[in-house]
Amino acid sequence: MISVDITSKSFDGMPVLGPISFRIAPGETLALVGPSGIGKSTLLRILAGIDPEFEGRVQRPGALSMVFQEPTLLPWRSVLHNLLIPHPELRPDAARTMLARVGIDGKETLFPGQLSLGQQRRLSLARAFACAPKMLIMDEPFVSLDPETAETMLRLTEALISEHHPATLFVTHDLREADRLASRVLTLKSTPSGAVLGP
Amino acid sequence: MAASRLTPVLSLASMLALWVVAAGLTNDAQILPTPWQLLPLFAQEFASGDLLTHLGATLVRVLWAFTLAMSLGTVLGLIMGRSTATNRWLDPWLVIFLNLPALVLIVLCYLWIGLTEAAAITAVTLNKVPNVAVVIREGARALDPDLDAMAKVYRMSWWTRQRHVVFPQLAPFVAAAARSGVAVIWKIVLVVEFLGRSSGVGFQIHLHFQLFDVAMVLVYAFAFIGVMLTVEWLLLQPAERRSRRWRTA
Numbered sequence: 020m021i022s023v024d025i026t027s028k029s030f031d032g033m034p035v036l037g038p039i040s041f042r043i044a045p046g047e048t049l050a051l052v053g054p055s056g057i058g059k060s061t062l063l064r065i066l067a068g069i070d071p072e073f074e075g076r077v078q079r080p081g082a083l084s085m086v087f088q089e090p091t092l093l094p095w096r097s098v099l100h101n102l103l104i105p106h107p108e109l110r111p112d113a114a115r116t117m118l119a120r121v122g123i124d125g126k127e128t129l130f131p132g133q134l135s136l137g138q139q140r141r142l143s144l145a146r147a148f149a150c151a152p153k154m155l156i157m158d159e160p161f162v163s164l165d166p167e168t169a170e171t172m173l174r175l176t177e178a179l180i181s182e183h184h185p186a187t188l189f190v191t192h193d194l195r196e197a198d199r200l201a202s203r204v205l206t207l208k209s210t211p212s213g214a215v216l217g218p
Numbered sequence: 219m220a221a222s223r224l225t226p227v228l229s230l231a232s233m234l235a236l237w238v239v240a241a242g243l244t245n246d247a248q249i250l251p252t253p254w255q256l257l258p259l260f261a262q263e264f265a266s267g268d269l270l271t272h273l274g275a276t277l278v279r280v281l282w283a284f285t286l287a288m289s290l291g292t293v294l295g296l297i298m299g300r301s302t303a304t305n306r307w308l309d310p311w312l313v314i315f316l317n318l319p320a321l322v323l324i325v326l327c328y329l330w331i332g333l334t335e336a337a338a339i340t341a342v343t344l345n346k347v348p349n350v351a352v353v354i355r356e357g358a359r360a361l362d363p364d365l366d367a368m369a370k371v372y373r374m375s376w377w378t379r380q381r382h383v384v385f386p387q388l389a390p391f392v393a394a395a396a397r398s399g400v401a402v403i404w405k406i407v408l409v410v411e412f413l414g415r416s417s418g419v420g421f422q423i424h425l426h427f428q429l430f431d432v433a434m435v436l437v438y439a440f441a442f443i444g445v446m447l448t449v450e451w452l453l454l455q456p457a458e459r460r461s462r463r464w465r466t467a
Contacts, residue, residue, distance in 0.1 A: 069367045085371045091364045095386040095464040104382050105372035130464045146372075156371075 291350020299358020
């Protein structure tokens with residue numbers, strides 16, 4: 020069980036997040052929605068352990084993966100090494116299988132800059148699922164993709180989540196995406212003491 | 219393409235032509251010999267072994283100073299670029315050392331440490347460290363925070379982060395610091411040798427300066443320029459091309 024009990028989070032004295040508390044069961048998928056700039060990405064960064072400066076407590080598993088808004092790949096390393104470097108325990112043949120699973124087999128030796136944006140996002144997804152994460156965090160993973168590619172990526176993500184069953188929290192502005200992937204939707208709303216969960 | 223390759227050759231040829239014209243106008247080999255008047259002197263110094271001995275001595279000093287200046291400057295620049303507090307403390311020092319004339323540092327090192335090899339290399343290193351630090355600090359400030367976050371999420375070890383995330387981003391800055399470093403360091407090494415060593419190209423230039431032997435000054439200067447151009451073309455440029463391979467793939 021992943022438990023989040025944040026009392027507050029502020030930047031330079033300006034409150035960004037107020038009291039926020041929720042749980043995610045193993046295998047459960049939660050969507051986080053709310054207006055732009057309200058603090059959704061800040062909440063994800065706290066959950067992912069990127070931002071440790073907050074008041075409160077977060078319990079998360081060690082095996083955690085994240086899909087960022089941008090693919091966030093290592094442009095100077097090959098496609099295969101973009102899987103092997105973050106997961107040194109992964110065998111090269113297992114990495115190749117993962118690349119094939121997300122539909123970019125045969126591109127192991129290319130650099131990320133030689134892939135299309137859709138392929139880069141597939142690689143980012145492969146990196147997230149390569150070591151069977153217990154928790155998956157996604158920050159608007161399908162943003163800036165054309166509708167057809169976004170639909171393909173959504174289907175692929177759905178399939179990978181159902182294969183690996185991680186506890187998942189993802190940010191989206193698209194309620195259709197939230198309905199498709201999530202069993203629960205959390206909404207952030209603004210208050211003077213920072214964003215809190217709404218009804 | 220062929221024209222762009224021909225341009226540097228034509229440029230060097232015009233420089234050579236200018237030299238020949240200037241030598242013809244002065245008409246005094248003691249002031250400015252022609253390029254072909256240097257060839258027998260070059261052969262003579264090479265055959266006697268003096269040229270290689272002194273080139274070797276200078277090259278060893280350049281290598282030591284370069285290695286030390288790049289290592290210390292890179293670490294310092296990286297720390298200053300990543301930590302605002304450290305940068306606030308060390309920036310005034312950096313400004314002072316950047317504006318301290320090379321000659322002052324050389325003289326002080328010789329006065330405090332003595333006319334030794336250690337003093338010579340220390341003086342050159344201290345002259346170059348601030349420049350390297352400034353360039354690397356800019357590189358460290360330009361590091362992508364998203365890649366940092368990715369490395370954190372995937373729990374990369376410190377060494378993996380430096381090798382695969384940080385250093386490739388710094389590589390263009392390191393290459394720029396290295397190329398300008400080599401060019402500046404060998405010039406300072408010559409001054410250090412001129413003032414306080416009994417070997418090296420700078421020492422030979424000092425010797426022939428006292429004898430007012432312009433030809434021998436040019437022989438040693440051009441010999442070392444040749445060595446440094448070889449280092450630039452055979453080592454630095456290929457290394458830089460390799461580090462940028464992913465951009466052009």
